[in-house]
Amino acid sequence: MNQSVSQKMMENDFYCDAPLYTALKKYVDKDMSSFHTPGHKGRTDIFDINLSFDLTELPETDSLFECDGAIRASEVKAAELFGAKYTSVSAGGCTLAIQGMLAAFTKLGDKVLFSRNIHRSAVNAAILFGLEPFWVMHRNDCGAGLPGRIYPEDVRAALKQNPDAAAVYLTSPDYYGCMSDIGGISAVCREFRVPLLVDNAHGTHLVAFGKHPLHLGASASACSAHKTLPVLTGGAWLNCADENAAKKIKSAMALFGSTSPSYMTMTSLDVARAWLQAEGMEEFRRLACVVNELKELAVSVGFELPLGECDPIRLTLLTTNVGFNGNEAAEYFRRRGSECEHSDSVSVIFIITPFNSRRDIDRLRQAIAEFPRRQPLDPLENTMIHLPERAMSPREVLRHGREIIPTERAEGRIAAEAACPCPPGVPVVMPGEIINAKCVKILLSTGINQAVVLQ
Ligand SMILES: Cc1ncc(COP(=O)(O)O)c(C=O)c1O
Structure with a gap:
């Protein structure tokens, strides 16, 4: 390797001309605890894999x-x-x-x-x-x-x-x-x-x-x-x-x-x-106990959890009972040094893995314990169980041109793309289906103001 090229590359200040590098460096320097993908959590001490691979x-x-x-x-x-x-x-x-x-x-x-x-x-x-x-x-x-x-x-x-x-x-x-x-x-x-x-x-x-x-x-x-x-x-x-x-x-x-x-x-x-085969299975089972403790703590301060059988290591907090929408709650956790995987109007989701450090878990535990409680928000209307009429198969959609129009004018038009509000993460309309009045109402109420439809 030509030493002078590599040295110049490391020393040169052209890095500041690389916007993605700059954004990532700035984020990494914030030293947030990662409760999002990827599961390795940015640990540099776990892999014997480097650029030579x-x-x-x-x-x-x-x-x-x-x-x-x-x-x-x-x-x-x-x-x-x-x-x-x-x-x-x-x-x-x-x-x-x-x-x-x-x-x-x-x-x-x-x-x-x-x-x-x-x-x-x-x-x-x-x-x-x-x-x-x-x-x-x-x-x-x-x-x-x-x-x-x-x-x-x-x-x-x-x-x-x-x-x-x-x-x-x-x-x-x-x-x-x-x-x-x-x-x-x-x-x-x-x-x-x-x-x-x-x-x-x-x-x-x-x-x-x-x-x-x-x-x-x-x-x-x-x-x-x-x-x-x-x-x-x-x-x-x-x-x-x-x-x-x-x-x-x-x-x-x-x-x-x-x-x-x-x-x-x-x-x-x-x-x-x-x-995973050597020791990871055991680590995941240990992690499930840690997540369980976090869940118990969350319930004790007023959060609700998804009902029924769930992934033992996924932490999803339902936030309306503590008076916050999920996005506001995510902002609170962010200020406390924990970056979540996803938030929406009712929940905040944390992906926790055996590669989160003790400090990560302590930060999250502390933030949950000190979560400020407000008056519960109104329960959400369940708008999901609804199947629009189909005009054509998803494939046939490809035969047509498409345009973007305001959702309020979309009734009766055929969807060119899936439109999916979160929550509940279920598409209201799929490509090839006819957007009806109920779809329009749900889309507008979830902030989806534009629809992609067939011409
Ligand atoms: C349910 C589900 N399926 C598939 C995918 C796609 O996975 P990938 O990002 O690894 O392509 C995702 C990504 O978030 C997902 O949530």
Whole structure:
């Protein structure tokens, strides 16, 4: 290496001409406690991975979409952990894993039963693959403003009415940590001989609690490992338990994946898996006790928690009972040095992992204990259980031009994009559906003042 070039690069003040670098440096210097992704929490003391690992396809390093060497060996080990017939690494996030999962299990024009709170990566995949979605709605069982869970009986009823469904696809746990009964839903899917595909973006670590979707009978799961494991951003796994689909996984992912996947990200997946098997499972179970104590403390000062079965390490505080909306509460926690993952008008969500330091946890504990209480806010009206009429499939939307108009003038127009207020994180209208008066009312009341519609 030409020493003078590297030295000049480190010493030169051109860094101040790099706006993203400047913004990140400024943020890092604030020394906030990270309760957001990625799960490694910026710890520089946990990885023996540095820039020298930012490699490319070489004889020793294998090649993601044609792998038969080290990458494949790391996937085989991950498959053993998750109980999969085939596991593929993704350096394109869970988004690539979701695209690969849907591509491996469906073909053009297939009907798929989707839960309504799907992430936009699944909406986009449905458009790309020309899928015909039909919907199973959530029940309002987690608390006001939250999407709620999908029930096996509702999946059964939908499959009875649509015996030609090619797959069932749902998200569990959701952003708020609420978990649907994957075991019960898998049993229904087996009864109808339909594969169950789970967006387990938020639940890779559930393997430590015997609650990973594959362990509960799902046919495949897309796991956004970077959210809760010590994995670099973009690291995810697609796990497949189905023998036939397993053969298609790599080529399905290669349809969309970059031919330059990050070796640092893929290596961090490999190391995180090894850590998880050696000691990480125990660390997550220990962490669940810490999170439980934080939950008890939060309840004692007036916060509410999502009801029913939830991810044991996700901390979601419902804030209306203490008189704050979630965004105001997030601002309070920010002032106290804790940056959350997400906030909305009813909740604030913290992603806590074994890589949060004791200081992080103490800061959060103190901030919860000293949270200022106000008069409770009015309970939220539950506006979610509502399915607009469909005009065309999501794919057909691509044949048309689109325009952006004020939401108040959108009644009767066909949506070109999903419009998704948070809460409850469930799209009010999907591409190809007709925006009705109720959609307009919900969108306006949640601050969505513009609609993307077909021309
Ligand atoms: C439920 C859900 N699915 C999928 C994704 C996409 O994951 P990634 O950002 O790893 O592509 C996200 C991202 O937040 C998500 O919340």
